[in-house]
Amino acid sequence: MRSFEGYLGSVANPRVKEWAKLRERKHREREGKFLLEGVHLVKEALDAGWPLEVVAFDEGSGVLEQFAPYVEEACAGPGRSGPAWIPVSPDIIVKCSETGTPQPIFAVALKRPLDGAQLFEADRSLVAVLDGVQDPGNVGTIVRSAAASGATAVVLGKGTADLYNPKTIRSTMGALFHVPVLEADLDELLPQASERGIAVVGTSLQAAQSCYAYDFGARSVWLVLGNEGGGLSPQVAELVESNVTIPMSGRAESLNVAMAATVLLFEAQRQRGLQND
Missing domain, CATH: 3.30.1330.30 (Ribosomal protein L30/S12)
Structure with a gap:
């Protein structure tokens, strides 16, 4: 021994x-x-x-x-x-x-670097895309929710907190070992997704369509989540196909980005689960 x-x-x-x-x-x-x-x-x-x-x-x-x-x-x-x-x-x-x-x-x-091409291999993929999400706790929580909801991957765009920051890692609670996470230039990656017929969906308080009315099950969907204070950057907002909002019946200006991501990811899981029954 x-x-x-x-x-x-x-x-x-x-x-x-x-x-x-x-x-x-x-x-x-x-x-x-x-x-x-x-x-x-x-x-x-x-x-x-x-x-x-x-x-x-x-x-x-x-x-x-x-x-x-x-x-x-x-x-x-x-x-x-x-x-x-x-x-x-x-x-x-x-x-x-x-x-x-x-x-x-x-x-x-x-580290285990991933190739962006892997994102296009899954059928009916569900990917969380982070555009400048700066708080390590938020990034870690989104990775955790992505793993829990069966998402295909998480993409970290420019300006997003480092996945390997100790605070980010603690917030993932080990979920980073169970869902692929990679860094990418969203200006390059999102047009590639659209060209392949993937729905690139943003979140906006001004969006007319509720996330509960959106069809997350018909095809691959990439959810793009913006910065805590400013939302999506102008460049990335132009690359989004459509926007959805999370209806709120109570009194709150908005949801924390990690909370919003969790709601959307699990709504997608719910819809896809129902379709698989």
């Missing part, structure tokens, strides 16, 4: 410094890696078979008891299966964490 790699205790260790740099976007983009903090996210990644380089844990915390099956698999046989499991000091856990009271485990994960 293979043992763990050597204990790391100093935050000055070069390897630790490289991990800590992944808290910054420029280093994540350069290295093609990102951090996962906490028991839930690390388990979700392991269960999904996501490529992990390292799982670092506080050996004295007892957290590894929750990962016994994964450790057994990693340590079985003469070769390595999966990530390196490395015991580290509590100081290193804090150094590589964004939260004030971090859980005693984190992982270094590899």
Whole structure:
């Protein structure tokens, strides 16, 4: 049985410094890696078979008891299966964490870039397209709702918060491992979708058509969601085929973009589910 790699205790260790740099976007983009903090996210990644380089844990915390099956698999046989499991000091856990009271485990994960051509392969696709959604919590929640509603993918346009921002990742609650997410230039991608007969649908408070009257089941639909304050950018608004609104009988100026996305995605799921009965 293979043992763990050597204990790391100093935050000055070069390897630790490289991990800590992944808290910054420029280093994540350069290295093609990102951090996962906490028991839930690390388990979700392991269960999904996501490529992990390292799982670092506080050996004295007892957290590894929750990962016994994964450790057994990693340590079985003469070769390595999966990530390196490395015991580290509590100081290193804090150094590589964004939260004030971090859980005693984190992982270094590899990015899995996706090809935009994959978006056109699905029959009757349902895609959430984000145009300048800046809040990491909103982006993460939309990814979570997309995964829960059976959406085909999520597309992040320019100006949208980084998927691999620790706050975004926490907000996804592991859903980023279950729905494809890719970055793209919407000025290029949306015309390609329209040319293929895909309905590119925006959201607007001024739209005449209710989302409940729109037919989400007839063909592929891409839902385009705009910035929290300004909505869709003028360039993207011109590329939208039609707009829908979410009727509100109560008194509120508008819905949060993540809430609006959730309503629309699950309305599409409802319609498509009814058609499949």
